[in-house]
Amino acid sequence: MDEIEDICGIRIICYFQNDIEKIKEIILKEFDVTENQSKQELLNATEFGYRSTHFIAKIKESWTSTPNYRGLNNLKFEIQVRTILMHSWAEIEHKLAYKSEVDIPKDLRRKFSFISAVLEDADIKFEEIKNSINENKKKLIEKARIDKKFDDSVDLNLDNLQAFLDYTFDNRRKDINATQRLLAEMMLNKISLADLNDGYMKYKNILEKIESELNKKTTEKVFWAQVGITRKLMELISDKYFSKRQHHPNADIVKRYKQRLNSPK
Structure with missing residues (x-):
């Protein structure tokens, strides 16, 4: 029991890859993190597959001073953070009961890899679209502040x-x-x-x-x-x-x- 690190856990699903970094900062600040691993970093440059960020953590010692957390200071738990597209791929893979590459029939491995690559590219594209939207808003507002009037000629x-x-x-x-x-x-x-x-x-x-x-x-x-x-x-x-x-x-x-x-x- 002392060696089990995911006896309890939580999965956080967000929309954009950049959100993962924001969530990571909060987790590192709020908990004592003993392990922090991005599964994507384990893949080679030409590989596509399971992508998720995993944390093994414990509550901070200061938390145990309150009755709700007393005696839980040695409890380890897992936090998984992933985008909704990462989650889609992982859940479908899990539904098909494929836990590792060797479980996948050779003739299907290429298809699995292709789907993972498409979803990874979609994650990147959605992030780019979000950044483009924010940049456009920023430029319009900055121009309006200089001109003292909003540019209403835009669509x-x-x-x-x-x-x-x-x-x-x-x-x-x-x-x-x-x-x-x-x-x-x-x-x-x-x-x-x-x-x-x-x-x-x-x-x-x-x-x-x-x-x-x-x-x-x-x-x-x-x-x-x-x-x-x-x-x-x-x-x-x-x-x-x-x-x-x-x-x-x-x-x-x-x-x-x-x-x-x-x-x-």
Whole structure:
């Protein structure tokens, strides 16, 4: 029993290869790691197969001062970290009961190796796509800060819309799933990125006044997330969009400001 190192364990499955390094840093910080091995590093340059990072660890001595962990300081456990594509290959291999290369019939080894290579390449490609998305957002935001205005000539898509929100409302909570729903609303109501950009430049002070007015009406502080304040902006700039949202709480405040904006000077 003292020699068993995986009597208990956990498997962490992430999306991207770069996430493995982040998880590795946390594991090395939080536990006493006695063994740390990347199975991929054991493969030759021309080999493709099982890829996963394994840790053999123990809880830190300081943990044993609490009742929950008392007496567990000598317990070793295994942590496996892999991407979802690494996991797919390993699970299918396990399902077919192949534990090592010698278990695989010779005529199937090439196919197994090929599938592993394809999935490894896909892992690399997904990482490249993620990095490209982040780099594009970074460039758009940096350009906007220099120009003092977001470049609304770019295509309206999820990544560019999120870059716009990160630039205009950088201090507000963001949620990419909420941004996706917002994009669908913009497409449905024919609201462009240029419409948002121009509206923000005209009405950013009014948005702050609406939010401030709401705070006077309620004991709970109102501080919209990125998508929430953008919806208020869309209500100000689009009569079509506002007509669909008149039943929403506090629509009367937005209506009053819209009337002021549309009234003759």
